Amino acid sequence: MARMGARISSTSLTAPLTRTARTSSAWISRWSHGAHRNQVALNIMAKQRACFSTAITTYHANHSSTASNGTQQPSAGNPIDTVNKDEIAKFSAMSDEWWAPQGPFKMLHLMNPPRIRYIRNRLEASGAVSRSMGQNNDGRFPLQGLRILDVGCGGGLLTEALARLGAHVTGLDASIENIQMARIHAKKDPLLNGGAPGSLEYRHQTAEQLLEQGLEFDVVCSMEVIEHVENPAGFLKVLGQLLKPDGDLILSTISRTPFAYFVTIFCAEHLMRMVPVGTHHWSKFINPEELQAGVQDLAKCQVLNIQGIGFNPLSGQWELMKSRDGTTAGDTGLLTLLGPPVAESANYFLAAKKISSP
Amino acid sequence: MTCMRFQSTASPSTTKGTATAAAPEQYDVVIVGGGIAGSALACALASSKTAGTQKIALIEAFGLSNHINWAPRPDQYTNRVSSLTPKSVAFLKKIGVWSELDLSRVAACDMMHVWDGVSDASITFDATDVNGMQSSFLHHVFTGPTAGTNTISNEVQDPVKGDKESTPLAWMTENMHVQYGLQKQLVAHQARGIKLDIFEKTKVQGITANKGEHTEGSGPASGAVDVTDWPVVELDNGKRLQTRLLVGADGVNSPVRSFANIESLGWDYSQFGLVATLQVDPTTSTAPGQGKGIAWQRFLPTGPVAMLPLNNGYASLVWSTTPKIAHDLKKLSPRDFCALVNASFTATPAELEYLCKNIGPDGQALVDFQKEIEWRASVRDMEAPKSMVHGNSIADAKPPKVVNVQENTRAQFPLRLRNSASYVEDRVVLVGDAAHAVHPLAGQGLNQGLADVECLTRVIEQGLLSGSDIGNIHSLTPYSSERFLPNLAMLGTVDKLSKLYSTESAPVVWARSLGLTAVDNMGPIKTEIMRFAMGLEDPTPSNRA
Numbered sequence: 039m040a041r042m043g044a045r046i047s048s049t050s051l052t053a054p055l056t057r058t059a060r061t062s063s064a065w066i067s068r069w070s071h072g073a074h075r076n077q078v079a080l081n082i083m084a085k086q087r088a089c090f091s092t093a094i095t096t097y098h099a100n101h102s103s104t105a106s107n108g109t110q111q112p113s114a115g116n117p118i119d120t121v122n123k124d125e126i127a128k129f130s131a132m133s134d135e136w137w138a139p140q141g142p143f144k145m146l147h148l149m150n151p152p153r154i155r156y157i158r159n160r161l162e163a164s165g166a167v168s169r170s171m172g173q174n175n176d177g178r179f180p181l182q183g184l185r186i187l188d189v190g191c192g193g194g195l196l197t198e199a200l201a202r203l204g205a206h207v208t209g210l211d212a213s214i215e216n217i218q219m220a221r222i223h224a225k226k227d228p229l230l231n232g233g234a235p236g237s238l239e240y241r242h243q244t245a246e247q248l249l250e251q252g253l254e255f256d257v258v259c260s261m262e263v264i265e266h267v268e269n270p271a272g273f274l275k276v277l278g279q280l281l282k283p284d285g286d287l288i289l290s291t292i293s294r295t296p297f298a299y300f301v302t303i304f305c306a307e308h309l310m311r312m313v314p315v316g317t318h319h320w321s322k323f324i325n326p327e328e329l330q331a332g333v334q335d336l337a338k339c340q341v342l343n344i345q346g347i348g349f350n351p352l353s354g355q356w357e358l359m360k361s362r363d364g365t366t367a368g369d370t371g372l373l374t375l376l377g378p379p380v381a382e383s384a385n386y387f388l389a390a391k392k393i394s395s396p
Numbered sequence: 397m398t399c400m401r402f403q404s405t406a407s408p409s410t411t412k413g414t415a416t417a418a419a420p421e422q423y424d425v426v427i428v429g430g431g432i433a434g435s436a437l438a439c440a441l442a443s444s445k446t447a448g449t450q451k452i453a454l455i456e457a458f459g460l461s462n463h464i465n466w467a468p469r470p471d472q473y474t475n476r477v478s479s480l481t482p483k484s485v486a487f488l489k490k491i492g493v494w495s496e497l498d499l500s501r502v503a504a505c506d507m508m509h510v511w512d513g514v515s516d517a518s519i520t521f522d523a524t525d526v527n528g529m530q531s532s533f534l535h536h537v538f539t540g541p542t543a544g545t546n547t548i549s550n551e552v553q554d555p556v557k558g559d560k561e562s563t564p565l566a567w568m569t570e571n572m573h574v575q576y577g578l579q580k581q582l583v584a585h586q587a588r589g590i591k592l593d594i595f596e597k598t599k600v601q602g603i604t605a606n607k608g609e610h611t612e613g614s615g616p617a618s619g620a621v622d623v624t625d626w627p628v629v630e631l632d633n634g635k636r637l638q639t640r641l642l643v644g645a646d647g648v649n650s651p652v653r654s655f656a657n658i659e660s661l662g663w664d665y666s667q668f669g670l671v672a673t674l675q676v677d678p679t680t681s682t683a684p685g686q687g688k689g690i691a692w693q694r695f696l697p698t699g700p701v702a703m704l705p706l707n708n709g710y711a712s713l714v715w716s717t718t719p720k721i722a723h724d725l726k727k728l729s730p731r732d733f734c735a736l737v738n739a740s741f742t743a744t745p746a747e748l749e750y751l752c753k754n755i756g757p758d759g760q761a762l763v764d765f766q767k768e769i770e771w772r773a774s775v776r777d778m779e780a781p782k783s784m785v786h787g788n789s790i791a792d793a794k795p796p797k798v799v800n801v802q803e804n805t806r807a808q809f810p811l812r813l814r815n816s817a818s819y820v821e822d823r824v825v826l827v828g829d830a831a832h833a834v835h836p837l838a839g840q841g842l843n844q845g846l847a848d849v850e851c852l853t854r855v856i857e858q859g860l861l862s863g864s865d866i867g868n869i870h871s872l873t874p875y876s877s878e879r880f881l882p883n884l885a886m887l888g889t890v891d892k893l894s895k896l897y898s899t900e901s902a903p904v905v906w907a908r909s910l911g912l913t914a915v916d917n918m919g920p921i922k923t924e925i926m927r928f929a930m931g932l933e934d935p936t937p938s939n940r941a
Binding site: 139144147148150151154155158177178198199200201202203222225226227228229231353354355 | 822
């Protein structure tokens with residue numbers, strides 16, 4: 039643990055991280071136990087089920103590599119047996135709703151533009167966009183030439199957008215219903231079917247299976263997935279392994295704060311019914327310092343940016359807030375007035391770059 | 397004033413019978429309606445680096461290319477004139493249309509004098525009150541410090557004089573003139589290779605969408621692209637256009653709105669607007685600031701009458717009044733008509749009512765209007781001390797005398813208020829009069845339409861930049877949420893003004909006059925009102941990346 043703390047404090051993000059050494063040990067132990075505790079969750083909705091396969095993946099990953107980083111990794115029992123057929127059936131019903139305009143995933147649809155703004159902004163900052171062919175066209179296909187993996191793609195909301203911007207995107211999901219829905223929907227746009235430089239493929243596979251096939255990606259995204267995963271530590275490790283050297287890792291999740299409980303569970307689920315009740319479990323939310331430590335130590339990536347995002351009820355839009363270095367990724371909404379720590383007290387993004395030489 | 401609820405009755409034809417027709421051609425954006433809003437949208441999209449990559453179609457039932465040959469004579473002005481706010485002018489500049497215009501046919505309106513026909517209480521808006529203010533308190537409340545109005549202020553300097561200090565309140569020009577600029581730009585965009593197809597003199601025969609009806613190839617295993625949920629527009633030339641996004645810029649009775657099953661709510665005012673091109677004698681105006689463009693508006697119980705400045709001693713009349721009076725005024729001889737227009741700005745409401753009652757069934761004057769008016773004016777002048785009550789200079793000023801009315805420019809149209817229940821539907825969006833119609837007393841209808849177009853263009857650009865399907869309702873929602881409330885606020889404000897001034901009830905007149913005089917004397921509040929009316933008070937960030 040002492041070694042880990044020392045390494046974390048040498049990151050580029052110095053100021054806000056004084057608590058990191060303490061919390062990093064806390065999150066490892068919490069996740070280790072959480073894996074068992076949360077298997078019995080009954081109210082798990084689509085997005086969570088999408089993550090079960092990654093949990094399975096990480097379960098195997100942990101068993102094969104616990105010794106290597108000296109951290110006690112969770113031994114998660116066998117989560118496969120607990121993913122029962124009822125859950126799959128419930129999920130099949132939900133999969134039709136992914137693209138319904140006023141359906142349960144409306145908030146995710148609204149989140150897509152700021153997600154893309156954030157991803158574009160971070161890939162430009164890290165140099166990935168200029169390494170791609172994107173700079174040679176009229177600006178419509180900035181991600182042209184990049185191979186991107188979207189883990190936990192659901193109905194393909196983010197996946198399609200990335201492909202329209204020119205990337206070769208692989209969408210990965212544990213639910214066959216999700217993948218089928220995503221495949222059907224991708225057929226609805228000529229731009230995704232040879233009408234533009236980007237391409238799109240969906241796989242009903244686990245991240246570990248991709249790893250076994252020797253696949254590597256320029257960019258790995260996993261949006262609002264890790265807070266639903268059974269074993270986040272192992273999950274991060276696999277994501278890191280799927281990245282090429284210097285590849286970009288982009289995650290988003292929710293902080294484990296009372297405020298996050300209030301907005302994402304009390305308001306969004308129970309009060310406003312904007313998302314289905316049971317979508318989120320507060321105990322699985324992950325604080326920025328914890329995620330940062332995990333990305334650093336397990337995914338072997340250097341964290342470059344953490345930035346909050348919030349829903350502005352006045353504009354009806356999600357808006358990016360100030361990141362730790364004071365930038366806003368070009369956003370000008372009301373919420374850009376807010377910076378850390380308030381900005382990171384609920385939903386936030388994290389961008390990291392794989393360390394090329396370990 | 398009746399309150400009605402309008403529901404679409406037009407039922408679009410179905411494609412079932414024409415199954416043998418050729419496969420429709422695919423577009424990204426199809427705009428139905430080539431009026432100013434529709435043409436401006438085509439122009440804005442075509443001139444945008446991002447949106448200019450899209451395949452666009454513009455459909456208009458009447459001619460469009462004929463506008464390019466518009467050759468106006470300096471002594472003739474068409475009767476449909478718009479007052480363009482600084483915000484609208486900034487937008488027209490941005491899309492390259494303003495530079496196409498003949499600025500000698502654009503009149504700056506530097507001052508606006510509005511008064512109550514019953515009480516003579518008045519308010520004067522002077523452009524110099526607003527200029528120099530970079531942004532206002534209200535603006536900061538709504539937008540925060542990041543999105544200032546600096547960009548707007550820089551863009552809206554006087555296009556004629558290039559003089560930043562004297563930004564007029566508005567610019568007056570003929571709608572035909574704006575169309576001329578738009579069509580010239582559209583042709584230029586086509587010439588430089590923008591994928592823009594213009595179907596003029598072409599009617600839309602039906603709009604269909606096979607929602608829920610899957611053709612072969614919709615299954616997950618099949619490889620065919622499935623765009624069955626894209627609307628198909630059938631034209632009377634046999635062509636069928638299938639589009640990712642269908643834009644209704646097709647006016648108050650929008651067929652696109654009917655297709656999308658969007659309700660239009662509102663009512664008809666029991667008023668007609670009478671427009672005409674007037675010739676005035678500028679030397680007869682007693683207003684200070686000679687050479688300044690002044691708009692005159694007087695609220696009468698039958699509706700407001702407004703005279704808007706044009707160049708070369710011409711002016712444009714918009715007289716909102718009862719259907720009968722509008723009908724009668726149209727038939728009057730030019731001489732009698734001018735006499736009554738002059739009376740509408742000077743005579744008391746009772747006198748005016750008497751005069752209008754004396755128009756014969758064939759438009760003949762039953763009394764000598766000229767003599768009646770002169771006699772009554774002389775009587776009124778004897779009660780001179782009245783003017784001491786409100787002694788500031790322009791409050792007593794008289795508009796210039798109307799000396800002639802241009803032939804064939806008198807026209808009337810019904811006044812109504814409409815707002816669509818929604819501006820967006822999956823793959824459908826409404827702009828301009830298709831989305832909302834407003835009483836013309838504030839001259840805001842066209843400006844609202846252009847603001848719609850500017851916003852929609854930005855939303856489409858942002859949709860493309862974020863990899864969205866621009867026809868998806870989630871991509872379009874920001875347009876709706878940005879435009880619906882401002883349009884509704886404008887509709888409501890103008891409607892309340894119209895109602896407030898349609899009465900002669902003494903307490904109401906007293907209260908409204910007190911309010912008007914008070915506002916006239918409260919600089920900051922007046923400035924806020926002017927900024928709102930000029931489109932400078934835009935509580936939405938327009939410079940988002």
